[in-house]
Amino acid sequence: MTEPTNRGESNDDGDRTPDQIDGVTATDLEPERESVSGPSLRQARIRKLGLTMSAPVAAFIFALVVVAIVIIASGFNIGAVLDSVNQTMSRGRNIVELINRTGMYYISALAVAVGFRMNLFNIGVEGQYRLAALVAAYVGASVNNLPAVLHILVMIVTASITGAIWAGIAGILKVTRGVSEVISTIMLNAIAAALIGFLLRDGGWSPDPGGRKPFTETIDQSGWFPDLNKIVNPILDALGFDPPPPSTKTYGFIVIALLLGVVYAFLLKRTRFGFDLRASGQNPTAAAASGVSAKKMTIYAMFISGGIAGLVGMAELLGGNQHNFSETFLSGFGFIGIAVALLGRNSPVGMFFAAIVWAFLDVATRGFQIIGISNKLASIMQAVVLFAVVIAYTVVSRRAKEAEARSVAANTPAHPAEIPDGGPPSTDSTSEEAADVEQPHQRTTDSDSGEGTR
């Protein structure tokens, strides 16, 4: 439903030549459809909504069943496990950790999703954010005399640029030499890891390179991102959670994470650039035909993806207790971002909830070792949820497509003159552009099904 509207808008603000725009805009289409065949189409939509709703529910039930089987098979009592989760989640500090992790996972997922939207698989978020955090920490500590806001801004911008450059290498390699970004970003992860070790230990970025744990100089307080303790702690208190210890901070940077989500949504859905990006991802041929340079979009997508990736570690660097980058700085969040983006279907809202789920599984299972369950169970649960959701979406979107095809077929007698025989029920992969020209009134259906297959 959103698709046609967007197209209309992007045509409006875009500079496309008139012959590339078909005369019928989406806004013309919608009322017509409603008036002619409203009730039954609406029914179909409700049915489809039900089907899509059932995907995550089914996935979660399935995942819970699998996890329950694993727990029972390992000889544990489900009640004891639930009790442990209850106890863990009743502690305020764990809620704070849930919030902090959600923020960081969300940024990582956004970085991955920008690439996904253009069929680019940026596996290099891991290396991008770690390198970015190191450079930002180094730069931040060397400009310790700056005023607070500027100090923070300098580090954020540095991190973003570093991430963008590191990801951009993969983009440029792909465009100029045809190197798959999957391969190059994995390689760049390894290079980033080695580079970080080199800079810290041999490159003079650490004041104590011989120490057990080389780290950059400490960033002054002017570079610390304000925490949200004053807001979050009273809420936790009011909700009856055990108060978190004073050293536990709710990272203020999660606000930036949410802002990034809004920007991501806006960029993709409300701008010409976002439209071009999605078009290149979904149908490169059609996009190229309409004047979008796939090469340019690849470079842009990688730069933006890397630019967001650079911010993943900023919450911890600017808001954590360490105020420096050491070799034990958080790692692995880039790979989690891939999982969260998949789980959230690249949707800004979906990824947000996916990040919460992932963080919840991390945090809620913390007490398991006390009752003798391996802490690896959290990883099993995350994997099962991911699998279940991906599979359920595939099954449901196929169902939904079939249902839609049926309902469209049922509605065709309403305007037999417009549609030649055999035309209407076709929901197969006709390219969007072709559909626009030949069967303008069918476009909604076609673009929907195109989405469904992704």
Add this chain to the structure above:
Amino acid sequence: MRRQRGIRGGAVIASLLAGALVLGGCGSSSNDKSSSESGNSSGVKVGVAFDVGGRGDKSFNDSASTGIDKAVKDFGLAKPTELSGKPDETDADKEDRLRQLADGGATAIICVGFSYAPALEVVAPDYPDVKFEILDNGTVKADNVAGYTFKDNENAYLVGTLAALASKTGTIGFVGGVNETLINNFEVGFDAGAKAAKSDIVIEKQYLTEAGDYSGYSSPDKGKIAAEGIYDKGADIIYAAAGLSNNGVFEAAAEKKKFAIGTDSDQYLTADPSYKEQIIGSALKRLDTAAYKFIESVKDDKFKPGNFSLGLKEDGVDYVINNAEIKSAVGAKVDEAKKSIVDGDVKVPSKS
């Protein structure tokens, strides 16, 4: 349509989560109180936060657990609460682990591994009545923290001497878990010891992962591949300093009919029979001594905060030769080297 789907999916997840959170809020306080009350009554209660790999790694962590087990048995203490880390943890994860132990009533908490330092720095002041020990780190300064570091370069020097003298091919190898300063320190010691014993010795070195990726300590598969490569280059003895990954090195040694030297604990004693005979000796890091002494000091109320560096002289590190044939051939020479380090005649280069 995709966006809508995301929202709906999200809504369901959210409601599930909300339910879980609400449930979490309900069953809270009663459980907490009972657990902390029961802990305080019975003298010393030991809590252990292991490093990645945990109890059963037959190397670093197990070196500590030997001492803990002995202390628990000797002093008749309650079974310690043990938690272990996983790769890719944040400091917050580690903080939580220490807090869980302290909240659970532990009065003597052992942090196995330097990676707990930032977490300990934050947690220790919140629990002034709990005594903490951190192994392999001396940077945490608090009234209730004792840090122990070990001169790993010294025992590595000795096994370097051992490897060089026992090698028949003139090539030996070194497999390090993670390319970080801690293991670099093993490497320089090993290097110096081998070259002091045989100046023309060839040493093939390999690290499994770069700093930041700590899977190098817990990936026997990576250890095996690295060791195979080094054996193929003509080495006949490899010194493995890679935690749990050492087991992969030993497997490779068994397949290639070559030898290996273990690290941190006497790995011959706990090794799988299929490769046991490949282990000619081990560089010992007496985490067990450090852990035992710490528990003892807390029991006797003689705990002293501060940083302690233990070398060959202080019995903090040592070595062992398990292969009788090699022991009779070169054992005396290695002992000689040990004596000259203890006496201060030889100064082993270090990275830390």
